[in-house]
Amino acid sequence: MLSYAEPIRELIEQLEALPGIGPKSAQRLAFHLLAAGPERAERLARALVDVHRRIRRCEECGNWSVEALCPVCVADDRERDAICVVADAKDLMALERAGEYRGLYHVLDGLLSPVEGVGPGDLRITELLERIDRLGVSEVILATPPTVEGDATAEFLREVLGGRGMRVTRLALGLPVGADLDYADQVTVARALRGRTEMTE
């Protein structure tokens, strides 16, 4: 069997290292990019380099931003007495896409994980406390994911924030919208039952 020329093999390897791209897709993508000519590949290459050259972290909340402060932090229509705490900027974007929340954010840069050696000192918790005091925040929404690490981090923050006299809430657990009860896992169904809400007229 003919093996690929080295530059093709290298491109396939780089594509295969991306999440959700298997060996077959990586080959198909590489051949597509080869057949589509140099301009196409160079535009993608430029976008890849550019995104790291031009995007930095918001000095306030840790969100991705072109400027020193991100669009959320500079917007004058956001409520400044609520902070939603997320593990990373990807989760911040997911919440923004939902279009429901009008407050500020704080990116932790990870989750507590004794297994991987991530302790409170590795997360942006000092910065969070400083912002809470400075802004006079009345609610902190812990939007860490419903995983072992996300639960542990939320629990830790709840303890740290306790006694500061503000509301500390967490995202609701329950059935995803449109879900089939039959297909939902037991833990989710149990949490949906436990968190059942009163139906009002």
Place this chain on the structure above:
Amino acid sequence: MLSYAEPIRELIEQLEALPGIGPKSAQRLAFHLLAAGPERAERLARALVDVHRRIRRCEECGNWSVEALCPVCVADDRERDAICVVADAKDLMALERAGEYRGLYHVLDGLLSPVEGVGPGDLRITELLERIDRLGVSEVILATPPTVEGDATAEFLREVLGGRGMRVTRLALGLPVGADLDYADQVTVARALRGRTEMTE
């Protein structure tokens, strides 16, 4: 809703333009590449630019190659009296992966398509005829795909090559290995029936 910063949006657009990558995957990939740091993105960017700088077309068969002649054309263990005609280099790679064929190739650079205005003069047919004469080829395998354009191109080449006293064959049509008869389309089942082969002991 917060819109993405311009460099992020540009990266998402470039990724979304790739085949098989939808808006959701493009977002996920962009955020992954952002979070993974500049080295990761730059390695991919370099591979994209490199593949076009270093890969050219084999002067003989049209395959992708780092050198003037591709690995198939320079290999001394390939049979030089058979040429397998393919639409593009991707198809050549697919045949090589099968590991069954030991002859040479010829890349046409497309298929006849009156609709898209591709005529015989747009394909590397003159080069094919020149090679056939020069190499004294005894079999030409037409490995164009079983589509309208692939059929038309194979039919055209069969006519051009007729009377030159060589075998002209085409890839077999039939059920894909492992296929469920029940799921195969009618045309494929009909072709598999028509092309049925004698079972010998």
